Amino acid sequence: MNNFIYKTDSMVEWLTNWLQQHLHNPLLVEIVKMLVGAGVLAGFVSVLAMVLIYIERKVAAHMQQRLGPMRVGPHGIFQTVADSIKLLTKECITPQDVDRFVFNLAPLVCFVAAFVSLSFIPFAPRIQAVNFNVGILFILGISSLGVFGILAAGWASNNKWSLLGAMRAGAQIISYELSAVLALLAILIFAGTLDFKEIVESQRNGWWIWRAHGIGIVAFLIYTIASTAECNRTPFDIVEGESELTAGFHTEYSAIKFAMFFLAEFINVFLVCAISATVFFGGWMPFHIGDMTALNGIFDLVPPFVWFFGKVFALVFVVMWFRWTFPRLRVDQLMRFEWKYLMPLALINLGVGAVLAAYGGFFFNKF
Amino acid sequence: MSAPTTDTKAKSPTYQDYFINMGPQHPSTHGVLRMIVKLSGETVLGLTPHLGYVHRGIEKMTEAQTAVQITHLTDRLDYLSAHMNNWAWSMTVEQALGIAVPERAEYLRVIMSELTRIASHQLWWGVFGMDLGAFTPFLYGFRDREMINDIFEKSCGSRLTMNYICPGGVTQDVTGEFEGETRRFVEYFKPIIEEYETLVSGNVIIQERTKGVGILPADRAKAYGCTGPVLRASGVDYDLRKNHPYGVYPRFDFRTAVSPEGDSWARYIVRLEEMRQSLKIITQALDQMPKEGPVRTKLPPTLKIPKGRYMARGETARGEIAFFLVGNDSPKPYRVKIRTPCFSNLSAFPEIIKGWRVADIVTVLSTFDVVVPDIDR
Numbered sequence: 001m002n003n004f005i006y007k008t009d010s011m012v013e014w015l016t017n018w019l020q021q022h023l024h025n026p027l028l029v030e031i032v033k034m035l036v037g038a039g040v041l042a043g044f045v046s047v048l049a050m051v052l053i054y055i056e057r058k059v060a061a062h063m064q065q066r067l068g069p070m071r072v073g074p075h076g077i078f079q080t081v082a083d084s085i086k087l088l089t090k091e092c093i094t095p096q097d098v099d100r101f102v103f104n105l106a107p108l109v110c111f112v113a114a115f116v117s118l119s120f121i122p123f124a125p126r127i128q129a130v131n132f133n134v135g136i137l138f139i140l141g142i143s144s145l146g147v148f149g150i151l152a153a154g155w156a157s158n159n160k161w162s163l164l165g166a167m168r169a170g171a172q173i174i175s176y177e178l179s180a181v182l183a184l185l186a187i188l189i190f191a192g193t194l195d196f197k198e199i200v201e202s203q204r205n206g207w208w209i210w211r212a213h214g215i216g217i218v219a220f221l222i223y224t225i226a227s228t229a230e231c232n233r234t235p236f237d238i239v240e241g242e243s244e245l246t247a248g249f250h251t252e253y254s255a256i257k258f259a260m261f262f263l264a265e266f267i268n269v270f271l272v273c274a275i276s277a278t279v280f281f282g283g284w285m286p287f288h289i290g291d292m293t294a295l296n297g298i299f300d301l302v303p304p305f306v307w308f309f310g311k312v313f314a315l316v317f318v319v320m321w322f323r324w325t326f327p328r329l330r331v332d333q334l335m336r337f338e339w340k341y342l343m344p345l346a347l348i349n350l351g352v353g354a355v356l357a358a359y360g361g362f363f364f365n366k367f
Numbered sequence: 368m369s370a371p372t373t374d375t376k377a378k379s380p381t382y383q384d385y386f387i388n389m390g391p392q393h394p395s396t397h398g399v400l401r402m403i404v405k406l407s408g409e410t411v412l413g414l415t416p417h418l419g420y421v422h423r424g425i426e427k428m429t430e431a432q433t434a435v436q437i438t439h440l441t442d443r444l445d446y447l448s449a450h451m452n453n454w455a456w457s458m459t460v461e462q463a464l465g466i467a468v469p470e471r472a473e474y475l476r477v478i479m480s481e482l483t484r485i486a487s488h489q490l491w492w493g494v495f496g497m498d499l500g501a502f503t504p505f506l507y508g509f510r511d512r513e514m515i516n517d518i519f520e521k522s523c524g525s526r527l528t529m530n531y532i533c534p535g536g537v538t539q540d541v542t543g544e545f546e547g548e549t550r551r552f553v554e555y556f557k558p559i560i561e562e563y564e565t566l567v568s569g570n571v572i573i574q575e576r577t578k579g580v581g582i583l584p585a586d587r588a589k590a591y592g593c594t595g596p597v598l599r600a601s602g603v604d605y606d607l608r609k610n611h612p613y614g615v616y617p618r619f620d621f622r623t624a625v626s627p628e629g630d631s632w633a634r635y636i637v638r639l640e641e642m643r644q645s646l647k648i649i650t651q652a653l654d655q656m657p658k659e660g661p662v663r664t665k666l667p668p669t670l671k672i673p674k675g676r677y678m679a680r681g682e683t684a685r686g687e688i689a690f691f692l693v694g695n696d697s698p699k700p701y702r703v704k705i706r707t708p709c710f711s712n713l714s715a716f717p718e719i720i721k722g723w724r725v726a727d728i729v730t731v732l733s734t735f736d737v738v739v740p741d742i743d744r
Contacts, residue, residue, distance in 0.1 A: 064506040160387045164409070164725065234500055235572055244729050246394060327572050328500025330726045331409055 050080040052266040063324045090255035102156035107260035110149030114267040117143045124305040135196040147173040154249040165248025175338045176229035182346035183223040186353035200283035209280040215353040227272035235326040273315035284308040395729040398739030422743040429703040434460045434670045442528035445741035447487040448683035450479045453532035455681030459690040460534040463677040472536030474656035481645040486515040487684035498733040536663035577631035581731035591715035595686025600634040602627035607682035634734035709741040
């Protein structure tokens with residue numbers, strides 16, 4: 001039974017066997033497996049968003065010397081559930097003179113982009129909805145589709161504030177994506193693969209953030225900054241900028257459509273932190289220190305998904321910490337920062353990383 | 368750093384100016400100020416404030432009320448400087464009727480006013496952070512403002528529109544706990560200002576957003592009649608408490624916070640320095656204040672304002688407030704003209720915001736610290 005929890009791959013094994021026994025048709029087995037995966041992921045996403053929103057509110061509250069939600073359930077843990085029910089049952093207002101089709105499509109685009117990206121993340125050995133040999137490339141492609149949703153929302157809302165917000169979003173997300181990709185690329189050169197599973201496997205002897213000669217640390221910092229900007233989080237939340245643009249691109253949205261934007265935002269935060277954890281911090285790999293077998297053995301006892309979620313939530317906390325301490329940059333300062341400082345730095349980092357990788361230099365070489 | 372250049376591209380035949388309507392309901396206009404902003408992309412080409420959304424006709428209402436009743440209307444001008452407004456009005460009435468104010472009341476007026484100044488600047492500091500996108504300072508500011516509000520509540524039962532300072536002194540004496548509580552607040556708040564500095568002033572993004580942004584040159588500030596921190600941040604050393612002292616202000620040792628740059632950052636640090644100076648004044652006032660004594664001169668039941676013109680001024684948290692009173696040998700004034708600081712301060716705003724970005728409207732307006740009921744009256 002112990003093994004069953006720790007070795008998540010045996011769960012998948014068991015499911016496959018069970019399906020094969022009962023269905024007999026290999027194609028049907030694959031389809032059912034996909035459906036199960038999608039169902040699990042959908043449930044996971046909704047719960048995840050609620051948990052993240054709850055965490056965000058609590059983190060914010062404690063940074064601001066207050067308690068946050070306390071009334072619904074013990075320590076307010078059901079607050080987000082109540083909020084979700086409220087958002088789902090509210091009237092969906094579509095303002096007059098909006099471009100109806102695009103207006104209704106936009107939240108879906110945002111949500112689907114975030115949702116699909118999540119299916120490539122390896123949560124634990126073999127717990128990964130889709131394994132794909134260019135997974136990371138695909139994620140970067142899919143997740144940048146989200147910007148179309150934001151642009152469409154801003155354009156279709158027929159609201160000048162929304163349009164300003166959407167234009168800012170377009171410029172910002174596309175710019176910062178470059179730095180994010182360049183930072184990841186530096187590590188991918190070392191790892192030598194675009195497959196998430198193999199990236200995790202390649203860190204069996206040490207995480208890339210330490211192994212890659214300082215390249216890893218620089219890349220991680222760049223990626224953290226750029227991905228914060230990609231998620232439109234403070235200090236880069238000029239897209240929403242509630243003190244300037246009221247609510248930016250989602251000013252005109254209400255009820256479930258607003259909830260989708262909101263959900264997408266939080267899933268994106270989780271997603272970038274999950275990518276960061278996978279590429280820089282070894283994904284579900286336990287923390288190992290050189291030859292300290294006893295300690296490593298203790299760490300091995302912790303189930304892989306605990307390692308994974310621990311790492312991701314630690315990173316999520318950092319992103320939330322940013323939000324509740326930093327003010328917001330101005331739009332031109334934001335662009336200047338990206339094009340004059342962050343991107344050149346990411347390029348140099350990539351170049352140095354490539355040279356180092358070509359000459360076969362990383363720490364803990366035995367991999 | 369100068370203002371970003373405005374767009375001078377040749378306009379296509381289909382070109383239309385992009386107008387946005389900032390307010391009357393907008394998170395950063397601090398009430399119901401409406402600004403029509405003409406934009407080119409993100410750059411501000413022009414800005415027109417539209418006033419009057421909270422116009423209550425206070426100047427006209429004064430003509431139907433007695434001098435003491437008018438005191439509570441002055442609370443509603445700049446509700447964050449209620450004590451100072453009360454005081455300026457009381458001075459006007461005292462001047463008209465030749466009323467002397469007891470010593471203890473004079474000190475209480477100073478202490479209350481300086482506490483109000485701190486409370487007002489605390490709120491401004493929090494809102495300034497929020498306008499720049501940092502939510503946390505807002506709650507820090509309110510946390511500390513709460514202590515001042517408690518002191519006010521114990522002195523007169525009210526937390527916002529106190530109506531405490533009145534012609535002839537103050538309405539009632541403070542409780543025995545007052546001195547201890549105020550001293551405790553002063554001790555508590557001294558290190559907190561340093562916390563404010565570390566949380567906001569030291570932040571590189573705040574400095575990027577404010578340094579060199581929205582420069583108001585000294586000559587323009589004077590031409591528009593700006594007063595208070597806005598004027599002092601433009602390098603003009605002018606503070607009513609120093610230059611035209613009233614009450615017992617000459618007895619205190621403090622300095623006027625002045626900064627020569629005239630940008631948003633200067634307006635920010637001037638207000639932080641003012642808080643420190645106010646703490647100094649409060650400590651001195653508490654030391655010098657007579658422990659006992661009357662707090663209100665006995666007034667005749669009807670205050671008949673003699674024929675003539677009277678004027679008194681006071682330095683509120685936002686600048687100079689002046690009441691011009693025309694008496695007509697009747698208990699009700701013939702006419703009252705109120706000169707409010709925010710109105711003059713705001714008038715300089717459209718000029719200096721040209722060429723800056725949408726986000727700078729919020730920053731600069733925030734450092735002007737306008738209170739809309741004070742503008743509209």
